[in-house]
Structures are given as C-alpha cells and as structure tokens.
Amino acid sequence: MANNRTIVIDPVTRIEGHSKITLHLDDKGEVVDARFHVTQFRGFEKLCEGRPFSEMPSLMARICGICPVSHLIASAKACDALLAVRIPPAADKLRRIFNMAQIVQSHALSVFHLSSPDLVLGMDADPAKSNLWGVFEKDPQLARDGIRLRQFGQQIIERLGGKRIHPAWVVPGGVSEPLSQADRDAILYSIPEALQIAVRTISWFKQVTGSFREEIAAFGNFPSLFLGTVKEDGSIAFYDGKLRIGDATATLVADGLSPARYFDYLGEKVESWSYLKSAYYKPKGYPDGMYRVGPLARLNVADRCGTERADQELAEFKELQRAAILSSFHYHQARLIELLYCIERMEQLLTDPEILSKHVRAVAEPNAQEGVGASEAPRGTLFHHYKIDDHGLVRWANLIIATGQNNLAMNRSVLQVARHFVRGDKLEPGMLNRVEAVIRTYDPCLSCSTHAAGQMALRVQLVAPSGEIVDEVARP
Amino acid sequence: MAKKRMATVWLDGCSGCHMSFLDIDERLLTLAEIADLVYSPLVDAKVFPENVDVTLVEGAVSSEEDLHKIQMVRERTTVLVSLGDCAVTANVPGMRNPFSTKAVYERAYRENVTLNPGVPNEGVPRLLPQARPIHEFVTVDVFVPGCPPSADTIFYVVSELLAGRTPQVGSHTRFGA
Ligand code: SF4
Numbered sequence: 001m002a003n004n005r006t007i008v009i010d011p012v013t014r015i016e017g018h019s020k021i022t023l024h025l026d027d028k029g030e031v032v033d034a035r036f037h038v039t040q041f042r043g044f045e046k047l048c049e050g051r052p053f054s055e056m057p058s059l060m061a062r063i064c065g066i067c068p069v070s071h072l073i074a075s076a077k078a079c080d081a082l083l084a085v086r087i088p089p090a091a092d093k094l095r096r097i098f099n100m101a102q103i104v105q106s107h108a109l110s111v112f113h114l115s116s117p118d119l120v121l122g123m124d125a126d127p128a129k130s131n132l133w134g135v136f137e138k139d140p141q142l143a144r145d146g147i148r149l150r151q152f153g154q155q156i157i158e159r160l161g162g163k164r165i166h167p168a169w170v171v172p173g174g175v176s177e178p179l180s181q182a183d184r185d186a187i188l189y190s191i192p193e194a195l196q197i198a199v200r201t202i203s204w205f206k207q208v209t210g211s212f213r214e215e216i217a218a219f220g221n222f223p224s225l226f227l228g229t230v231k232e233d234g235s236i237a238f239y240d241g242k243l244r245i246g247d248a249t250a251t252l253v254a255d256g257l258s259p260a261r262y263f264d265y266l267g268e269k270v271e272s273w274s275y276l277k278s279a280y281y282k283p284k285g286y287p288d289g290m291y292r293v294g295p296l297a298r299l300n301v302a303d304r305c306g307t308e309r310a311d312q313e314l315a316e317f318k319e320l321q322r323a324a325i326l327s328s329f330h331y332h333q334a335r336l337i338e339l340l341y342c343i344e345r346m347e348q349l350l351t352d353p354e355i356l357s358k359h360v361r362a363v364a365e366p367n368a369q370e371g372v373g374a375s376e377a378p379r380g381t382l383f384h385h386y387k388i389d390d391h392g393l394v395r396w397a398n399l400i401i402a403t404g405q406n407n408l409a410m411n412r413s414v415l416q417v418a419r420h421f422v423r424g425d426k427l428e429p430g431m432l433n434r435v436e437a438v439i440r441t442y443d444p445c446l447s448c449s450t451h452a453a454g455q456m457a458l459r460v461q462l463v464a465p466s467g468e469i470v471d472e473v474a475r476p
Numbered sequence: 477m478a479k480k481r482m483a484t485v486w487l488d489g490c491s492g493c494h495m496s497f498l499d500i501d502e503r504l505l506t507l508a509e510i511a512d513l514v515y516s517p518l519v520d521a522k523v524f525p526e527n528v529d530v531t532l533v534e535g536a537v538s539s540e541e542d543l544h545k546i547q548m549v550r551e552r553t554t555v556l557v558s559l560g561d562c563a564v565t566a567n568v569p570g571m572r573n574p575f576s577t578k579a580v581y582e583r584a585y586r587e588n589v590t591l592n593p594g595v596p597n598e599g600v601p602r603l604l605p606q607a608r609p610i611h612e613f614v615t616v617d618v619f620v621p622g623c624p625p626s627a628d629t630i631f632y633v634v635s636e637l638l639a640g641r642t643p644q645v646g647s648h649t650r651f652g653a
Pocket of ligand 1: 489559563624
C-alpha cells in the first residue's frame with residue numbers, strides 16, 4: 001500500500017518573499033519528489049492597465065523594495081522604446097551607476113543578512129541564533145561589514161535618486177536631475193572602504209567554502225543552460241547588451257539575442273501548485289529548456305568582467321570547474337565577484353568628466369505603441385514589456401522576472417538537496433535548513449513575482465499508512 | 477529589565493518597508509540590545525509567537541493567508557504598527573481593486589503564458605476580492621505612513637514604542653514620503 005508521507009517547510013525563511021516547500025517521501029523514507037511553492041500573487045501585469053505609461057517606472061518599482069532600481073530601469077527602458085528616443089550619454093552612465101549601486105546593496109543583503117548565518121554558524125546551527133545578530137555575536141566584523149556594504153550601495157542610490165527606496169529619479173528619456181560635483185566626490189570618497197570590504201569578504205568566503213564540500217556537491221549541482229547579458233566584446237553587462245546562452249559544457253547555445261525579442265525564445269509555463277511561473281528556453285522545449293540566470297549564470301557566459309580585481313577573482317573562480325560552474329552553492333562567490341566588479345566599475349564611470357553633464361533627459365511624445373525594456377537585476381535578467389493606446393495609457397503588460405527564470409532549477413535543486421540530506425526515518429532540523437539554504441543561494445525575490453509572511457510552524461510528521469505518527473520534529 | 481520582544485510581518489507589500497527598516501544600518505545592532513526580533517523574514521522562527529510587545533506590519537491584506545495571519549498577529553501583539561502606505565491605505569496592492577480577481581488572474585496565468593495556462597489552485601492561498609488596509613480587519617495602534625517611511629522614522633517609532641512612549645508620527649512622515 002502506498003505510504004503518503006509529506007514534509008512541509010513553511011515558510012521558507014531568510015529569503016525575500018513567501019514560499020513553502022513540500023517533500024514527498026516513499027515508504028522507505030526516501031524523498032521522491034519536491035516542490036517549491038510560491039504562495040502570493042500581486043497582479044502587476046493587470047493593475048497597471050489604464051494608467052499613463054509615464055507612471056510605469058515609479059509604479060513598477062513598487063513590485064519590489066529590494067531591487068526597485070532594477071524595475072525602475074527596465075521599466076524606463078521600455079518607456080524609452082515607446083518614446084523611440086536615445087537617452088543622453090550622461091543619463092545612460094548615471095543609470096548604469098544606479099543599477100550597480102543596487103546590485104551592491106542587494107548582493108550584500110543576500111550574502112550577509114540572509115545567507116551568512118548558514119556559512120558562519122553552520123547549516124545545523126540553532127535556528128534561534130541563525131540570523132544576522134547571531135553572526136554579529138560570533139564574528140562582529142563580518143556583520144558590520146555586511147551592514148556597511150549594503151549601506152554603501154543604498155547611500156549611492158540616495159545621492160543620485162534622492163531617497164534610498166523607491167526614488168523617482170529614473171524617468172522615460174533619462175533621469176530627472178544631473179549629478180552634482182559634491183555628490184560625485186562624496187561617492188568617490190566612499191569607494192576605497194567598500195573595495196576593501198569586498199576584497200576582505202571574498203577571501204573570507206574562499207576560506208569557509210572548504211567546510212561545505214558536501215553542500216557544493218548536492219546544491220543544485222547539475223547541467224543546465226545559463227543565460228546572461230554581455231557587451232559586444234563578451235564582457236559582463238548589467239544595464240544593456242545582448243543575451244547569451246551557454247550550456248554545461250560552456251558551449252554557446254545562442255549569442256547576440258536581442259532582449260526585445262525575448263518572446264521568440266523564452267516561454268513561461270504555469271504549475272498549478274505555485275504562483276511563480278517557470279520560464280524555459282523555447283528551442284529546447286519544456287523542461288529541457290531549463291536555464292539559470294543571476295550571478296552564476298552571468299559569470300558562466302561572460303568572457304570577462306573588465307576590471308582588474310574582479311577579473312583576477314573571475315579567473316580563479318573559473319578554475320573551480322573545467323567547463324561551466326554548475327553547483328548553485330557557487331552563486332555566493334559569483335555574487336561577491338560581481339559586487340567587487342560593480343564597485344570598481346562605478347569608480348571608472350564616476351571619474352569620467354561627462355558624468356556631470358547637465359543634459360540628462362530626452363523629451364518626446366510616444367512614437368511607438370509597444371516597448372520592451374530589459375536589464376540585469378541582481379538576481380538575473382529582467383524584462384518589462386508594455387503596449388499603450390493612442391492616449392499613452394497602458395493596455396497590456398508582461399513582466400518576466402529573474403526568479404521565475406530560476407524556478408525550474410530551484411525545484412530541481414530542492415529535490416537534489418532533499419534526496420541527499422533528508423532521511424525520512426530520522427529527521428533533524430539541519431537537514432531541512434539545507435533544503436532552505438539551497439533556495440537562498442538563488443537569492444529569490446518573491447515579492448517580485450509574488451509573496452507574504454508565513455503562519456505555520458515548521459512541523460514535519462511522518463505518518464505511517466495506518467495514520468500513526470511515526471516521527472515528528474517541530475521548530476518554533 | 478527584561479528584553480522587549482519585537483516582530484516584523486510582511487503581507488501584500490513590496491518589502492520596501494522592511495528594507496527601510498534595514499536602512500537603520502548600524503542601529504540594527506544597538507536595537508538588539510533592547511529587543512529580540514522574535515519573528516521576521518530575517519530570522520528563522522516559523523511560527524508567530526505569543527506575547528510580542530511591538531509588531532511592525534508591512535503591506536495590505538490581499539489574500540486569505542494575509543487575513544488569517546493578521547488576525548493571529550493581532551491576538552499575540554500588544555502594540556500593532558501599520559507600517560507604510562500599503563498597510564495604512566492599501567496603496568499599490570489596492571490598484572487591483574477596480575478589476576475582478578478573475579481578470580487579474582487571467583492576465584498572469586492565461587494570457588501571458590506559453591504552456592499549461594490555468595490559475596494555480598493547489599496549496600496556494602486565494603486572493604480576496606480586494607486588497608484592503610489592515611485596520612479594516614483588526615485594531616491598529618499606530619499608523620506610520622510613507623512609501624516607505626524613512627529609516628529614521630522607523631527607528632524613532634520603534635525606539636519610542638519599546639521605551640513605552642507614544643511616538644509623534646505626524647511630525648516625521650506623511651503619505652507618499
Ligand atoms: S508602502 Fe511602499 S515601500 Fe512599503 S510595501 Fe508598500 S509599496 Fe513597498
């Protein structure tokens with residue numbers, strides 16, 4: 001007789017957004033299936049309908065308070081396409097800096113505030129201590145570094161955009177205000193300390209990875225496609241460029257794809273058990289078209305970063321595996337390398353005299369009825385696609401968000417980790433924390449796609465066919 | 477003096493209010509000296525505990541799960557703070573209210589889909605007909621508008637409440653701040 005045993009982890013904690021995980025076990029207590037459910041839906045593709053297109057950047061930024069700048073930028077780029085304008089060069093550079101400042105703050109949040117408890121205190125740590133404050137007790141410098149790096153990114157956003165969260169500075173056609181010399185100088189002044197912290201964190205991280213060999217082997221360690229944006233010379237791009245898709249053997253499957261034609265090659269599938277749709281690469285079909293986006297994918301497909309220290313780190317990183325780097329555990333290190341790159345690159349852009357130009361906005365009426373804007377958000381490639389009517393009101397919108405593009409891989413990863421670590425006959429909280437920790441490597445942003453707050457305890461029961469409870473663990 | 481117990485809860489919001497809380501930066505560490513964060517997306521507690529002194533709630537009440545959650549939070553909290561415009565007025569989540577939930581679901585799960593169109597319905601909470609402010613469902617003790625309220629505002633409000641005083645919210649923030 002079939003034995004119905006299910007483990008539910010609800011909510012998944014220390015991620016950005018609301019989700020739960022169910023693990024299905026067979027009668028031997030082996031995990032046979034796993035699902036990552038995203039449990040809230042917000043409806044932005046509909047609620048924008050009928051509103052003026054010029055409102056879109058500020059409205060769409062409210063999709064996510066962690067990466068509002070990514071949505072501002074992708075949305076403003078879609079609006080630029082509606083205006084059919086070329087934005088002034090200074091505005092282009094300012095938007096790039098803005099985007100990178102946000103990558104720094106968001107990557108810092110992921111590494112320090114959310115994942116460092118697993119790395120510093122261990123996967124089996126007491127859940128009551130597994131948080132930033134627990135890290136502070138064990139390694140105060142590391143916790144302070146995390147807070148400082150996130151603050152560094154947020155302060156740049158504030159200097160450019162006027163406030164840290166939901167600035168309205170990025171507008172269709174450019175940005176609303178030029179950068180003042182005083183603000184430029186203040187940002188430049190803060191860069192050496194941030195660089196120092198980034199370098200210190202990378203060397204710390206490389207030391208601790210040694211204790212996670214088993215996790216590296218089982219945390220989403222499988223072949224998949226990887227998608228990211230690159231510049232014309234093949235170096236990493238965050239603001240603009242062409243899409244590149246590579247496979248596990250590091251062979252390019254597609255290159256030079258125009259983000260504006262995403263619908264030709266990216267599809268989305270609905271799963272009845274999650275509000276998060278699963279994106280796939282259409283030519284390979286579903287589910288073989290599974291691909292990953294975000295730091296690991298970007299570094300897998302890019303030939304180089306283009307700044308000195310980040311390129312040194314990237315060269316070392318690429319040594320980890322002969323072809324593409326497959327384990328999602330390595331998202332963490334990839335995230336730190338990107339963070340370093342962004343700090344170096346911001347410095348270059350800020351020392352370009354053009355950055356102080358007063359000409360930062362192109363003004364026009366809409367010249368097209370449809371526009372796509374894409375950029376690299378902290379978690380991966382982001383697409384905003386709008387259609388407007390003759391009055392400039394939005395009639396239809398489609399958003400493809402990074403986290404949805406990692407959905408198939410996250411589900412596969414949860415299954416892999418659960419199969420490796422979870423033994424149905426002897427449950428321990430550390431086993432289940434690893435199932436959550438693999439999700440954290442992807443740094444999913446579920447407020448982007450959805451989200452909420454949990455209400456159930458993490459309670460796992462093993463129920464025998466007779467209905468008798470064989471084992472139970474609960475976590476407060 | 478026993479340490480205070482504080483919690484943060486996230487309903488239908490963008491997490492921006494939580495991020496603004498994190499923007500208090502180093503003060504996160506001093507706050508830990510006077511209060512324990514007993515429940516939050518930032519810590520690993522899976523169940524909302526009893527006897528919480530101050531709870532900050534971000535977001536509107538938009539799904540069945542939000543509703544269940546806010547009722548439980550209310551029962552277990554002494555001072556409930558409606559944090560940010562979404563919690564106070566339904567703000568952005570409320571923009572779906574002119575549309576039927578059916579239309580909102582159809583756009584995302586039928587129209588903008590390549591495979592298997594259909595509205596997810598297994599183990600995911602259903603949307604309520606409208607997204608509404610928290611105080612329409614439970615009693616709110618302190619309202620802190622702003623989208624999001626600034627980090628300084630949040631720190632001020634939290635420090636005052638943890639010290640047992642009533643914060644003068646109006647002089648620190650406003651709608652849309
Ligand atoms: S009030 Fe603003 S910042 Fe806060 S959750 Fe709502 S949209 Fe986000």
